[in-house]
Amino acid sequence: MSVALTFVLVATTLAAYAYYRSIEGSLRRLPFEVGPSRPPETGALNVLLVGSDSREGDNKQYGPKSQGLGERTDTIMLLHISPNRDKATMISFPRDSMVAIPECEGRNGATLPGGIRQINSAFNDGGINCTIRTLESLTNIKINHFVKVDFTGFKGIVDAIGGIEICLPKPVNDPKAKLVLPAGKHVVNGEQALGYVRTRYALGDGSDLSRIQRQQVFLTQVLAKVTDGGLLTDPVSLNGFLRSAAAAVTVDSELTLDRMLEIANSVKGLTAKELKGITVPVEPYPPDKNRVQFSQPAAKNFFESVRNDVEVTATPAPGKSAAPKIEHEQVRVQVLNGTGEQGKAVQVADELAAQGFAVIEVGNAPTTGTTAIRYAKKDAQDGPAYADAVATRLSKDKRTPVAGKVKPVNAQPYASKVAKLPDGPIIQLVIGTDWPGVRVQSAIPDSLKDKVVDANTNPCL
Template sequence: MQRAAAPSRVYYADNAPPPPEPPVRGRLWRVLGGLSVVLSVALVAGSLTAYGFWRRLDGQIDREHVEGRLGENRPPKLNSSLNILLMGSDSRAGENARYGEEAGQRSDTTILLHISPGGESAIGISFPRDSMVQMPPCKRKNGTTVPAQFGMINAAFSNGGPACTWRTIESLTKIHIDHYVEVDFAGFKRVVDALGGVEICVPRRIDDPKAELHLRAGRQVVHGDQALGYVRTRYVLGDGSDLDRIKRQQAFMASVVKKATDKGMLTDPGRTYDFLSAATKSIKADDRLTLSVMQKLAGSLRGMSAGKVRFVTVPVQAYPQDKNRVQFDQALAEPLFKAVREDNKLPDPAPATPVPAQNAVQPVPPEQVRVGVFNASGETGLAQRTADQLGERGYRVVKVGSSKKKYSRTMILYGAGAERQAARLAIAVPGHPPRPWRSARPGYVYLVIGNDGARLRGLKAAVPKLAGEIRADRDICART
C-alpha cells in the first residue's frame, strides 16, 4: 500500500496514466475588435477597428530592434499575461532642448505595466530611480559592451538605452518582459493635451519658476507644460524624495487612465483618434510591438475600467552606504514579483459551486486523491504550477504532462472507483463538475486544464496589495 505524500510534495509514478484524449466539444472564440495604446502615462482601449486607421497609427511609431541585445538567459514566458516596460526619458535632444542642457539621457521614470491574462486587470509597478541595483552587461547599438556594474537603476538607460533597462529589470525581477514603450518630455505634453488636460489636486498654492509650475490649491485640470512640471518637480511638493515624486506621478497616471477610459471619450471617434494619433507620434517602441500585436492587445483590453488598474512601487529600504539612495526590500519585493510571474488568472470567473444534494458523493481527504495534471491550453508551465499548488494542499500528484489536443474548457475526469476522489478535487478547482471516463485508469483522477484555466479555491494569483498603492478610479484629492 502506497504511503500518502507530504502536503507539499509532488510524486511522479512510472505507471501513471497517460494524457487523456476524450471526445470534447470545442468552443469557438470570437475575435473582438478595439484599439489601445500603452505608454508611460496611459492605458486605453476603444472600439475603432478600421484597418486603414490602424495603419496610419502604426506608421507614426518610432521603432527599434532590441531583441539581440537582451541576452540569452532571459526569464521564460510562463503565461498569456502581457508585460510592457514603460520608460520616461529625460533626453534634451530636439524639442526637449528647452529643458536645459544635460549630457546623455536616463530613464526619468521606469514602470513595468502588467496586464493579466484576458485583460482582467492591470498593475503598474514603479522602480525608484535612486534604487541601487546590480546591472548586467549590456550591448550598445554600435556593438560595444558595457560591463556589469552596481549603481543606480536609471543608469542602465544611459549605459545601453531601452534594451539595457529591459535586461536589468528582467534580471532583477525574473519577469519576462514582452515590449517596451518610451516617451520623452515633448511626447508627454502632446498626449496630455490630446486628452484635453488631466485633473490633479494639490494641497496648497505652488509657484516654482524653475519647473515653470504655477498652481492654485485644490482640484484643477493641467495641460502641457504645467502637467510636465507637476510630475517632474521634486522640491516644492512633498518631501523632495524620489519616492514622494513617484506617488505624485502614480496619482497623475491614475487620473490619465480614468480620463482615457471615460465613456464619453471612447464613444467620440474624433477625440479618440486625436488622442491615439498624438500618442503614437510621441512614443518609441520595440519592433515586435507590431500592428497585429496592438490589435490583439486592444481586443483583450476591451472593457477595461479604471477600477481594474492600480499603481504600486517596488518595496524599498534605506541603502546603508548613502542616505540619499534606496535598495529593494527583497522580503516584500519578491512576493510581488512572484505574483506577477505566475499570474494565471483568466478573464472568465469560475462559476458558483452548486449546493450538494443530500445524497451527494462524500469527498475523501486530499491525501487520498491520486491526480494527473495535464496542460491542454498551450500555456507553458501552467500544468506544473497547478500541480505544485495541489501538492501544497496535500493532493498526491502522480503525473504532470501535456495533452496532445487543446481544449477550451477545463475537465475533471475520473476512473472506476475514484468518484469520491474526483469530488474532492472539484472542491479545490470549482466550476468543473467531475465526470467518469471509461479509458481512465481505475482509482485515478485527471485534471485537464483548458483555455478557461484551473483557478484553485482560495488561491488568488492577483498581485498582493501594498501599502500606498493607488487605484485609477480613486478620488484625485484623496490621501494615499
C-alpha cells in the same frame, strides 16, 4: 509616467478605429535585442514603459545645457496585464534603486561591465535593451514590448485628450518643473501636467517614492477620463489623440499596428477600476542615504506573485453564454499524490485550502508524469465547471479537466477549513511529476495592499 499614459490610451482606442493604419508610419521603432536567455512566457502581457528626458529638438526648453548629452530616465514602469486581460498592475521601479545590472552593450557599442549601480543607469548608459535585460534579471518576468516617450510627446497627448483634473494639497511654485498653481483642483493642460508629474520637492515629502505615487494617481485619472469621458466615441478627438500619441513614442520593432490591435481588443474591457499601481518594496541603501535598495524578501515575494498572478477563465464561444462562476468554497477537492514525493498531497491541499477550496481528502495515486484534474463520469453536467475552478488555480498552461477518476491509495480525511461543506461534485486533483504549482491569488501580496494606488486613492497628494 507619460509612457504609461500613452500605452494605455493607444491600447484602449486602436481597436475601435483600425482604419488609422496611416498613423503607423509616424511611429519610431527600435530593435528588440536582449539575447536568448530570458524568463518563460506565462500568458501575461508585460510592457516596459520608460520616460526619456532627452533635451534634443523640441525638448531643449527643458534644459538646453543638456543638449548633446544623450538621454536619461526618471520613470521606469512595468505594465503587467493578467493572462485573462481582466486586471492591470502598474509596477514602478524607483530611479534611486541600487541593483545588480548585468553586462550589456553600451550606447557607444562598447561592453558595459556588470555591477551594482543605480537602476536608471541601465537606460542612461546602455539604452532600452540593457534596461530590459536588467529588469528581467531582477524580476524573472519576461518583457514582451516597450514604449518610450519624451517631454514634448507627453504634453501633446495630454492636450489631445482635453487635459486632466489634478488636486493640489497646497500651492506649488516650482520654476524647474514649470508648475505654478494654487492649492485645489485644476484641469491642467500638457505643459502643466508635465510639471505635475515631474515636480519632486514641491509636493509630498520630496522623495522619488512620493512622486511615483502621484504619477500613479495621475494615470488612474487619465484612464478614467478615457474610458468614461467620451474619447472613444468622438472621432475628431480620437484622431487628434492617436496622431499625437504616434508622433510621441518610440516602440519596439515587434509592436506592429496589428499587434497593437490584437492587444487593444484583448484589453478593451479594462477600466480605471481594474488598474492598480504599486511600487517595488524598497528600503534605505546603507552606503548612501540618498539611495534605496529592494527590500528582501518582500521584493522577491512580490515578483513571484506577479509571475504567478491571476485566475484565467475560458472565454465563451460566440453565441454561448458564460457558465455561472463557481466560487472556491463551493468546490470539494480530493488531492492525490502521484509524484512519489512524500508529503506532497498535504502540501498542495494546504495551498488550495488557503485559497478557500473545501479540501476533504488527501492520499496517493499510482506514479504519473502528468498532473490531471478529474471529475466523476456521473457528474458530466456540472463536473467540468467545478473542475475548471481548480484548473484555473494551477500555474503555467491551463489544463482541461477530464472525466473519470483514478482509484486512490491510502486516502485520509483532511480537516477542511470551510465552515460548512458544500454539495456538488467532488473534484480529484492528481499531482504528477510535472506539477506546475498553485497560483497565488493576487499580483499584490497582502503585505503591500496599503501601498496600492487605484481609482479610490485620494488624488490630493
